[in-house]
Amino acid sequence: MPGTLLSVNVGRATTAAKTGAPEGLTGIDKRPVEGPVAVSAPGPRGVGGSGLAGDAIGDTRHHGGDDQAVYVYAREDLEHWAGELGRPLTNGVFGENLTTEGIDVGDVRVGEQWRVGAELLLEATSPRIPCATFADWLGERGWVKRFAGGRRPGAYFRVLRPGPISPGDRIEVVHRPDHEVSVAFAFRAQLGEPELRPRVLAAGAALHGELFARATEWAEAAAEPTER
Template sequence: MGQIISISIGKPKSIPVKSSRPIKSSFIKTPIESKIFLGYEGFENDQVGDPRLHGGVDKAVCVYCKEHFVYWTNEKGLKLNAPAFGENLTVEGLLETQTNIGDVFNIGQAQVQVSQPRQPCHKINKVYDNQKMACWVKSSGFTGYYFRVIEQGWVAPGDKVIRVRKGEGTFSVDEINSFLSKSKGENNLQRLAKAVKLDSLTDEWRKLLKKRLP
């Protein structure tokens, strides 16, 4: 069982960047203190900056783990707090190694399902004015992941995140991430072939994984 540490929402706005022109993004989010309605396309009053890459029913909620902030401080010298990675939910007790694609959780009055790992886009480099940031996120494995919403409802900071069903095949978010980070020859092809067939994995990620097959 995990817990929601913070819920954050945002809307597209211009973000100044030291080394280039400003970017328009919803990466900078604001934590809320009271309950909020979670619909099929995300939290009320939360908007994505680029609908081609973010949002939609399969990526309704972006999740990041509080435990990783220690790594960013100790290893990279970054003192970060929620929502440092543009996440909607900052959670505790639900690491990528512990959370499976297809897992179903009750959070508040809502029910959600893990749909895919989060793959950071180039804008995280601009927000932190560091061209290595996205690569650091990927190589660390501390990517976060997405929820799709199965049942809408009210959710509040501090709510428990209760797993009610495990995903088929028990493929952790971390294992799915590893299929992309490893060279083709390093992957367990039998596991990879099974992962490609996961019904609960998004089409986007099934296509990515298929490219890793011989």
């Protein structure tokens, strides 16, 4: 069944105590906007930032770029964490660009394609790996470990076809690969279940470029004969 785009969230660059940006900036504080918001491929990491017009990326060495142009998180997963943390969580508070409803974002497979609204076409590339900036922003002690254990990473997407989007737009899955590598699977492989790593390469070139390189190494290492 199709999902719904609940909110489109963009952030302004602000200073942060923990960020990899030389200027000490982060764009994690994202707030819902009315739209329409133009979405397009921003360019390679280090050059391009966010895929959403008007959205800031503070640390372009580690965030943003074509393979992380759009970050998506489900309202259902925000509600889970709201219950765990005992506090309300607004759309955009996890730094997500798109807050969705009606789609299991953790089950999105790498290479899965979504049409959002009438024109925008996205392709899933990887899970979000938590960082110190995320933990500092939420103000939750031990957050990186806790988020990793929760296995609700959200998904990064690249832009295959640009287009404008607005809250309330329909989200339609137009292509779903037949491999097993969901973003939650890739997340588990990277954080805590290394036995899954050789299988990540099944997602192929749709993987985020850096994850593809690591997955290739994992698969090659697994194929090497063991010494007796």
